[in-house]
Amino acid sequence: MKKLYSILLLTLVSLSGVAQQATQPAPASNASANPLQPYYVAIGFIVIVFILTIVVLVILVRTLNLLTTQLEKQRAEAAGKKYVPTPTWWQSLTRQLNDSVPVEEEASIEMAHSYDGIRELDNHLPPWWKWLFYGTIIFGIIYLVVYHVTDSLPLMQQEYETEVALAQVEQQKNMASKPQAAAIDESTLVYSADATIIGRGKEVFVKNACGSCHGSDGGGNNIGPNLTDQYWLHGGGIKNVFHTIKDGVVEKGMPAWGKAMSINDVRDVTFFVLSLQGTKPASPKAPQGELYKPEKSDSSKTQAAAK
Numbered sequence: 001m002k003k004l005y006s007i008l009l010l011t012l013v014s015l016s017g018v019a020q021q022a023t024q025p026a027p028a029s030n031a032s033a034n035p036l037q038p039y040y041v042a043i044g045f046i047v048i049v050f051i052l053t054i055v056v057l058v059i060l061v062r063t064l065n066l067l068t069t070q071l072e073k074q075r076a077e078a079a080g081k082k083y084v085p086t087p088t089w090w091q092s093l094t095r096q097l098n099d100s101v102p103v104e105e106e107a108s109i110e111m112a113h114s115y116d117g118i119r120e121l122d123n124h125l126p127p128w129w130k131w132l133f134y135g136t137i138i139f140g141i142i143y144l145v146v147y148h149v150t151d152s153l154p155l156m157q158q159e160y161e162t163e164v165a166l167a168q169v170e171q172q173k174n175m176a177s178k179p180q181a182a183a184i185d186e187s188t189l190v191y192s193a194d195a196t197i198i199g200r201g202k203e204v205f206v207k208n209a210c211g212s213c214h215g216s217d218g219g220g221n222n223i224g225p226n227l228t229d230q231y232w233l234h235g236g237g238i239k240n241v242f243h244t245i246k247d248g249v250v251e252k253g254m255p256a257w258g259k260a261m262s263i264n265d266v267r268d269v270t271f272f273v274l275s276l277q278g279t280k281p282a283s284p285k286a287p288q289g290e291l292y293k294p295e296k297s298d299s300s301k302t303q304a305a306a307k
């Protein structure tokens with residue numbers, strides 16, 4: 001009866017598992033639901049069916065065993081013989097695995113010594129132990145041949161190197177798919193009056209409140225210098241300005257923006273700052289630094305010359 005209860009309980013538990021699984025796919029209509037969910041439900045269902053089948057099989061086998069022993073007992077009684085139960089499958093397996101002498105026959109393997117009444121038996125090594133031991137020897141031979149004689153499988157060091165090489169290939173592919181990010185580098189930057197880049201740069205300027213130190217029109221204030229004139233503390237031209245914005249002049253109060261924003265944003269805001277050249281801010285701060293004379297190749301010259 002106890003058994004019956006536990007089976008019932010098991011069935012209920014597994015059924016509630018199914019119910020839980022079944023309620024989960026409901027939000028599948030929203031796009032973020034895991035696409036593998038139906039598989040999980042199916043696998044869960046299979047596992048439950050599997051467990052139930054095993055439980056039922058075990059119960060069947062035990063009932064069958066009980067019936068056969070009863071039958072054998074009755075037969076033995078009818079024939080007037082003493083009933084000796086046949087060992088179960090499990091009993092014969094453990095006997096084979098352990099090869100131990102039954103307690104009643106221990107006298108046959110008793111050794112001649114006795115220490116304070118503790119006697120020694122001459123049992124065999126248990127076969128399970130011996131098989132395990134032989135197994136390790138066979139495994140060792142196979143391992144040696146496969147990894148060190150024929151070199152059929154890679155060693156850990158080689159596995160590591162292959163994985164690193166694969167990762168490098170993957171990384172290069174990634175870099176190649178984002179040529180822009182890789183290309184932004186002060187040594188190759190060239191300024192052009194590109195309206196989209198300048199537009200994005202203006203957004204970056206506003207969003208990061210550059211105006212709080214440089215004036216909203218770049219004219220400078222009591223903190224930061226005027227960005228619209230031709231005088232620069234750290235050099236004019238795309239390369240110098242990009243460098244100043246990216247790495248900042250931290251000790252003078254100009255943050256290193258390369259750490260706070262993407263390299264694309266730094267480039268865009270640099271373009272915007274250069275586009276301010278020659279504009280007329282409302283209250284320009286007096287020039288600071290040196291007059292920057294653009295190089296021939298520097299196209300920001302057009303901006304400066306326009307003044």
Ligand code: HEC
Nearest residue numbers: 208210213223224225232233234235244249252253254269
């Ligand atoms: C907290 C105040 C502050 C903020 C915010 C700030 N700056 Fe500056 N910036 C300064 C100061 C101060 C200097 C001058 C550094 C010096 O004296 O060497 C400066 C210098 C510069 C220079 C170099 C000017 C020259 O003469 O060489 C550029 C370009 C510049 N800032 C751009 C920006 C941009 C773009 C932003 C927004 C992303 C920004 N700054 C935000 C304070 C600030």
